[in-house]
Amino acid sequence: MNPIIVFFKGISHTFRLFLMWLLLFLLIFVLGLTVAVPFAGVMEESIGNSLEISKLLPAYDHTVWTDFMNAHGDKISGLTSQVRWMIPVFLLAYIFLSGGIVKSFATIHEGFSHQRFMAACTKYFWRFFRLFAWLMLFQGIVAALLYGGAYFIGLGGDFGNLRSESFFSNTGKILLPIHLFLATFIAMVGDYTKVRMVKEDTWFVLREFGRSLGMCLRYFFRTYFVYLLDIALLVGVYALYLFLAPKIGMTGKAAILIMLIVQTLVMFFRLGTRLFAIGSASVMYDGIQRKENPQIVEEISEEERAGITPVPAPIVAKEEQESADLDDEFDEEDQQYNEREHIVDWTPYQDE
Amino acid sequence: MIRYALIVGCFFITSISISYAQKAKWDRALSPRIANYDISVTLDTAAKTLTGKELLTWRNDSPDEIEELRFHLYLNAYKNTESTFLKNGSRFGRLPDDELGWGWMDVVKIEDEDGNDLTPGMEFIHPTDGNKEDQTVLRVPLRKAIDPGETAEFNIDFISKLPRIIARTGFEGEHYYFVVQWFPKVGVYEEKGERGAEEGRWNCHQFIPYTEFYADFGVYNVEITVPQGYVVGASGVLQEEQKNMNGTKTVSYRAEDVIDFAWTASPDFEEKKDKWKDVDIRLLIQPEHKGSTEKYLQSTKNALEYMDKYVGEYPYTTFTIVDPPIYGIGSSGMEYPTLITGLPAFTIHEGVRQVEMVTIHEFVHQYFMQMVASNEQEEVWLDEGFTTYYENRIADHYYGEKSSEVDVGGYKRGDGEVSRLNYTGMSNPRVAACATPGWDFKIGGERTIMYHKTGLWLKTLERMVGIETLDKIMQTYFERWKFKHPTGTDFIDVANEVVKREHGDKFGGDLNWFFDQVVYGTQVCDYKVRSISNRKQTDPIGMFENANGKKRWRDRRDEEDYADKAADYRSRVLLERVGDMIVPLEVFVRFDNGEEVLETWDGESRNHEFVYERPEKVVSAHIDPEQKILMDIDLNNNSLTKEPDDEPILKWASKVLFWMQNALQSTFFFF
Numbered sequence A: 001m002n003p004i005i006v007f008f009k010g011i012s013h014t015f016r017l018f019l020m021w022l023l024l025f026l027l028i029f030v031l032g033l034t035v036a037v038p039f040a041g042v043m044e045e046s047i048g049n050s051l052e053i054s055k056l057l058p059a060y061d062h063t064v065w066t067d068f069m070n071a072h073g074d075k076i077s078g079l080t081s082q083v084r085w086m087i088p089v090f091l092l093a094y095i096f097l098s099g100g101i102v103k104s105f106a107t108i109h110e111g112f113s114h115q116r117f118m119a120a121c122t123k124y125f126w127r128f129f130r131l132f133a134w135l136m137l138f139q140g141i142v143a144a145l146l147y148g149g150a151y152f153i154g155l156g157g158d159f160g161n162l163r164s165e166s167f168f169s170n171t172g173k174i175l176l177p178i179h180l181f182l183a184t185f186i187a188m189v190g191d192y193t194k195v196r197m198v199k200e201d202t203w204f205v206l207r208e209f210g211r212s213l214g215m216c217l218r219y220f221f222r223t224y225f226v227y228l229l230d231i232a233l234l235v236g237v238y239a240l241y242l243f244l245a246p247k248i249g250m251t252g253k254a255a256i257l258i259m260l261i262v263q264t265l266v267m268f269f270r271l272g273t274r275l276f277a278i279g280s281a282s283v284m285y286d287g288i289q290r291k292e293n294p295q296i297v298e299e300i301s302e303e304e305r306a307g308i309t310p311v312p313a314p315i316v317a318k319e320e321q322e323s324a325d326l327d328d329e330f331d332e333e334d335q336q337y338n339e340r341e342h343i344v345d346w347t348p349y350q351d352e
Numbered sequence B: 001m002i003r004y005a006l007i008v009g010c011f012f013i014t015s016i017s018i019s020y021a022q023k024a025k026w027d028r029a030l031s032p033r034i035a036n037y038d039i040s041v042t043l044d045t046a047a048k049t050l051t052g053k054e055l056l057t058w059r060n061d062s063p064d065e066i067e068e069l070r071f072h073l074y075l076n077a078y079k080n081t082e083s084t085f086l087k088n089g090s091r092f093g094r095l096p097d098d099e100l101g102w103g104w105m106d107v108v109k110i111e112d113e114d115g116n117d118l119t120p121g122m123e124f125i126h127p128t129d130g131n132k133e134d135q136t137v138l139r140v141p142l143r144k145a146i147d148p149g150e151t152a153e154f155n156i157d158f159i160s161k162l163p164r165i166i167a168r169t170g171f172e173g174e175h176y177y178f179v180v181q182w183f184p185k186v187g188v189y190e191e192k193g194e195r196g197a198e199e200g201r202w203n204c205h206q207f208i209p210y211t212e213f214y215a216d217f218g219v220y221n222v223e224i225t226v227p228q229g230y231v232v233g234a235s236g237v238l239q240e241e242q243k244n245m246n247g248t249k250t251v252s253y254r255a256e257d258v259i260d261f262a263w264t265a266s267p268d269f270e271e272k273k274d275k276w277k278d279v280d281i282r283l284l285i286q287p288e289h290k291g292s293t294e295k296y297l298q299s300t301k302n303a304l305e306y307m308d309k310y311v312g313e314y315p316y317t318t319f320t321i322v323d324p325p326i327y328g329i330g331s332s333g334m335e336y337p338t339l340i341t342g343l344p345a346f347t348i349h350e351g352v353r354q355v356e357m358v359t360i361h362e363f364v365h366q367y368f369m370q371m372v373a374s375n376e377q378e379e380v381w382l383d384e385g386f387t388t389y390y391e392n393r394i395a396d397h398y399y400g401e402k403s404s405e406v407d408v409g410g411y412k413r414g415d416g417e418v419s420r421l422n423y424t425g426m427s428n429p430r431v432a433a434c435a436t437p438g439w440d441f442k443i444g445g446e447r448t449i450m451y452h453k454t455g456l457w458l459k460t461l462e463r464m465v466g467i468e469t470l471d472k473i474m475q476t477y478f479e480r481w482k483f484k485h486p487t488g489t490d491f492i493d494v495a496n497e498v499v500k501r502e503h504g505d506k507f508g509g510d511l512n513w514f515f516d517q518v519v520y521g522t523q524v525c526d527y528k529v530r531s532i533s534n535r536k537q538t539d540p541i542g543m544f545e546n547a548n549g550k551k552r553w554r555d556r557r558d559e560e561d562y563a564d565k566a567a568d569y570r571s572r573v574l575l576e577r578v579g580d581m582i583v584p585l586e587v588f589v590r591f592d593n594g595e596e597v598l599e600t601w602d603g604e605s606r607n608h609e610f611v612y613e614r615p616e617k618v619v620s621a622h623i624d625p626e627q628k629i630l631m632d633i634d635l636n637n638n639s640l641t642k643e644p645d646d647e648p649i650l651k652w653a654s655k656v657l658f659w660m661q662n663a664l665q666s667t668f669f670f671f
């Protein structure tokens, strides 16, 4: 349960679910195309034959762009309204698909199964939707408390009392990191709740959220550290993109195509980081469960015994009992789990 | 001389007095100095009042006997919601919610130089809109008429209650004071023929939303008493500062050849100084905005340099920039003689240049409204439009034509192009003509029309006649009309005269055809290349008479070499006038062998075609290729090509694809 190992396991498990990753990416990509292609059509039809359009190649040109929007904005507004409904609909679809995603990580050793994925989507949709509603509520409360608090305590509930804009920057310097931390923490607890609800097949969203919260607090450093690594990776991907983008430029057909590939890769890996996080949470959850409930190893063993090579679970359980609350041993146990999993990984699923 | 200095001063024993003897830049009067004021005023920071004594020295420059005076009591605009200024309160920030928040001005007593008390005869009048509740114009009948050429003196006691800053003037917070329109100010008497007057008249309008001021030039000697610890800034030149025993201090300012006097006081100001040639630049900045100091100072120096070079000399020795606090934002972006307010300047990013744009704009007003003192209520375009034009020019010159306003990452926009787009993007660019008086913009659009449309047609004129000619127009207009009150017609006369001198009849006998459309009309300009067609010239087919007059059928289309025999193309470039504004245009046509032809079109007919019969095909046509006519509301449809460049579309479509995927994946934040 070394967080770094968990983090990399999250990644390796995602790669093992490459097909799922790819399909999810394709869904997003195709949805993007449904906006980008008509957009290109509008542009081509309206100003495609204008000499002015060349000014849009080296850089953004405010005059060309705004004249285009003034004259043909009505055609673009159809697309923007499409975007307006597409995003919430995609969010719903993503909540739906999350059941399958989490289930696929939970059953990583059995490989990706399309049927299982879809079954889990349907099975968990309603409880995940409720979880989503609760998460939004919690996030809303946190934001309201932080910024509402600053508004009422700092400004007496009236912007007329604002004495200096430095109020925004000073409170921002304090509140933004706090908000960032709390928001990511709540999101992380949300991930653990998803994992828990799938693995334990439980219904009571709020109770499961509470349990996950307790778990994340008990193992705060390792759970949040893994989450931070994932965020850092995401930031890194964008930093690399922002570094590369100006170097590639977009001033010729070849550069545009290279950029298109780079952007596609960025999007693919952005989705990847989301999956890595869920994968890591799944691995971490198992580790914590085994630490806290040694008998669960037996359960897993039984489950696995049904189709897979048995594992010497009792050894792990025994060691667990001996060093239940020491972190160092915890890692040792984790290594053993890795070894066990290693065996599992290399065992062909002949019976399936 | 300040007659009433004694009255205020007798309560104090002067402890320290510092004199700032400044040499005058000019020995002679620059202006007619018709309305001159000696004022001493004391600020009561608890009651937010100004108690003042004013000596008005007024010269009758007209051939008429003057039997009454008219005064602006601007602060009564903030007295209640029945004033013409506040009647549509929604136009402004929120109205005061406490008694202290409202402003007013009382003339306690007015006497002529013979000691006759004129107070009983005073009455409010409502010459602009007839609103009986409005108290912003005071009529004072005189006991003794003022003869032509005669100078008369009037002693006025007044109390001004400063409002919370709803718009432009007042107090805000603990101790920010921006004090403008604060004293009884005499209107302008226009003699017959002046600015189109059919007979002698007082031009003294009520205070109307969105319109500003109009006043005669004069000399102001002002003594301001405020608590010690307050930093004071004012129009003109600091003469003396003395500390009084009661914890106050009195600062004296003298402003010559100006149309108004503004001042500010706050203990929070930090003072920054700079110099451009003979001009002392003083910046009074809020400590939290200190990061914008260079933005303020450099943009001021840029504007000084540019206006000095291209329009005329800045004749004053001082220029003060007041940086308002965020809660005093209602006073931001205003222009007064040798003193302006900037924008509350919390610098977010170096490339966001709102501070520079506002500073440049307000500085340019020193020329258009302060020196060339047109009527800011009747002809707003003459000050705001001209100022916008130079703001755009200066900004684009110093900060880049495509990046002067914003330059953050890949997002850039120029101040000039933003001005143009303000107008071209209007839902109704025909809402009103530029020459519409401020109060006649009943359905909005005033700012865009008066500021941006004027700036845009000046830019269009600049590109039509050439920037050198435009500069000559402006220099002539400035030299001829500085320290006077020109009208729009006066400007147009100058423009016609200079263009005729520089270009002869190239633009017709005069440019009235242009001004009629852009200043007095609401025409919208939009020209378009409708289509380009290239058809092979083939043998004619159909029925033809032969030499004997017999009809013969001819059609050789079945023959194998029919098409090959055709040598030339018949190419047709079809142009369309979509808008209702008419301007002569150049049209640039390019052929597939690289040859180029520059055509001209008077732009009058609704459509026009150029036909070519030659071996080459037409590849592209471009109306107004140099984009002189920036008033054209859609520059993209001014050209058409048969060889379109598809790379920009590919680029922007792939950007949209990337943004869209990012937007979709952003939902991951929520679950």
Ligand SMILES: [Zn+2]
Pocket (backbone or CB within 6 Å): B335, B361, B362, B365, B383, B384, B387
């Ligand atoms: Zn202005």
